[in-house]
Structure formats: structure tokens, C-alpha cells
Amino acid sequence: DAGVIQSPRHEVTEMGQEVTLRCKPISGHDYLFWYRQTMMRGLELLIYFNNNVPIDDSGMPEDRFSAKMPNASFSTLKIQPSEPRDSAVYFCASTRRGEGPQHFGDGTRLSIL
């Protein structure tokens, strides 16, 4: 079975540019989560969706961050404009409610110069 698929695996861009991270959850999973991992703060939940609807976005750090889930098989996390402090590894995870814990993708390593 295919796991959670994230793209790109690595992204290097200059400050001020728009960055779009992509995630394809496991088929049949109705919850999708975006996390950010940094050395200083560890793993933080940014936002999660249930049935494509954002449920809790209290972890989104600023208005520069936005996330969408237009359908059950695709989600994006966008940063506009990007800043060096956004450099981190961003993980997407999905799960089927009531049937076990979250499955993580391999992450996108984002570097903002």
C-alpha cells in the first residue's frame, strides 16, 4: 500500500518567494495533519483537516501560512512570502478515524535563504 506522499522532498528558495508543499494522504484516510519540525521547537502541529475541512488551524504561525485540501487525495501548505525562519522539515500525516494512529510522509526539507 502506498503511504503518505509528500513533494518536493527538498526545497531551497530565496526569502520572499512563495513556497507550496504538497501532500497526498493514504487512500481512505479522512484526517490529514501538517506538522513542522525544527531543532528549537521540535514537532509542532500546524493544522489538521477532517473530510477536507480545516478543523484546527491554531498552530499556523502567521497569516503568511495557508493550507487547503481541495479533495480527499490532496492538500497543500503555502507560505507567502517566505522568510528564513520558516526553514524546517514539514511533515504531512493522515489517519482513518478510530482505526489507529497517524501515518507520516517522509517530509519536505525547506530552506529559505
Add this chain to the structure above:
Amino acid sequence: GNSVTQMEGPVTLSEEAFLTINCTYTATGYPSLFWYVQYPGEGLQLLLKATKADDKGSNKGFEATYRKETTSFHLEKGSVQVSDSAVYFCALKLGRIGADGLTFGKGTHLIIQP
């Protein structure tokens, strides 16, 4: 609020040594507890879980027991291997499994030397 505290790393052990990684939590409710493992360049993988007090989660020789009285979920393994080298995260979640986000500890980097 909810939080998870793990022992700081890196933890360096020799192969076949006994491993303990401490984890304690604070939670406003009655959480489910998890250990995740992250190998270099990869995402997190669930290692084991426990959903109620005195439950013991186990997988691949690792064990952890949900201790409500001490709010702890320490990870143990009797004999570690070089392949166990990774970062280990303790996490909690309130509510039903699958719903709501996980609260993670900072992670403990484990290095096993041959």
C-alpha cells in the same frame, strides 16, 4: 495545556546494552500515549502505543507501560542493535485515536555503537 517531556540526547550506548528513554507528560484529560521513531531522512513511524493506564505497548523488542500515577511512558529495550539508532519521540493525544493532533516531545537521538 498538554506537554511531553523527554530525556535529552544524544544517548549513546553499545550494542546489546539495555535502553531506557524517559518520557513524562502533562495533560488536561486522559490521553493516549505513543512512541514514534524517525530514521535519518525519513518520516515518523509509529513504534508502539497505549490507550489506558497500565497498558503495555510493545513492538520490535521495545516496550513502554502507561503509568498514570507517575504520568510516565518510559521506553525500554533489553538489548539494542546498531539498527536501532534513530530519533525517538514520545507523544500524547487526547480524544479518540485518529482525531486531533499529536503533542510531541522534543525527541531523543539514540546512537548505538557496535
